[in-house]
Amino acid sequence: MVAVPSRLEPDASGPRPVLEVVADLRARVDRLQGRSTPEPLPVHPGLAGLLEPRAGGTYTVASAGLALLMLAGPSAGGAWCGIVGAPELGVEAAIELGVDPARTVVVPDPGPRWLEVTAALVDVLSLVVVRPPEQVGPGQAQRVAARLRSRGSVLVPWGAWPGADAHLSVSEPRWAGVGRGHGHLRSRQVKVAVERGRAPARTRTLWWPAADLSVRPVGPGEDRADRRPPDVLAQDEAPVTDAAWGA
Structure with missing residues (x-):
């Protein structure tokens, strides 16, 4: 992932504020990817037909897993995306969902000017996930919304x-795999x-996850519980935990 240093980055002339680093990054991304008329963002197969994010929209999520799922569709489709103020989001889980680390900008600790950093990234990236460290006022949200509409980006707080x-x-x-005290x-x-x-x-x-660690809709005829008896699990199948997915 393209990591933007937390708060400050030293260089030959002294510390550089994170906003300057973001500005340099914005210029780099602009050179690599032109921003023409925005097209509908692709979504992860788990959300296809349930949610169609529109350019300029804001979609809040209640968990880390949902933040990554929203990120995964556009990223896997080739869009540049960003994460601001959320160091808890796991890189391994993100990659398993389809997030492309080479096109993901991460600012783990933007400091007190986090909203300015978010707005700067919105100007150039297709989708930005942000974890607000404080309450956001209606006026602040409206200003960010105006930038989202003008640039055709999507914000996921x-x-x-x-x-x-x-x-x-x-x-x-509902987990499957444990029965009679083992599995x-x-x-x-x-x-x-x-x-x-x-x-x-x-x-x-x-x-979320399925037995093969994918995330997908429950298909027609699939039971609420996995049909495979828990006492015939292969010995090399590792347990999966909520913490690994953050959903």
Whole structure:
């Protein structure tokens, strides 16, 4: 991943504020990727048909796993993406979901000017995940929204954000693989909900992860619990934990 140093970066002339580093990075990305008329962003197969992020939109998520899932679709499709203020997001889990580390800009600790850093990245990247360290006011959110619309980018706050277009959450986790006091946790089903204003939430049940560690919708005829008996698990199957996926 393209890491932007936390807070300050020293060089021959002294420390450089993170905003200057971001500005240099923006120029580099602009040279590599022109910003023409924005096209609809691709989504991860687990969200296809459930959510279609529009250019200029803001979509809040309730967990690290959902933040990575939102990042994975555009990144796997070749878009440049960014992560601001969320060092908890696991690189390994991101790559397994399809995130391209070579096109992902990470600012783990942007400092008190985190909102300016986020706005600067929004100007050049297709999608930016941000974990706000403090409450965001309506005026601040409106200014960022104006930049999103003008640049055709998408913002994914991990947490509350005024005026967001939709909110994604995960509930009802059910693990499969343990029975009669033994076995490995090896697959899980969860319900993903997308809420828009006062409209009824749209939901989908996903394998997250499936036995092969993929994230995908539960198909027709698939049981809530894995059909394979837990006492016939292969000895080399490693357990999977919630912490590994952060959903």
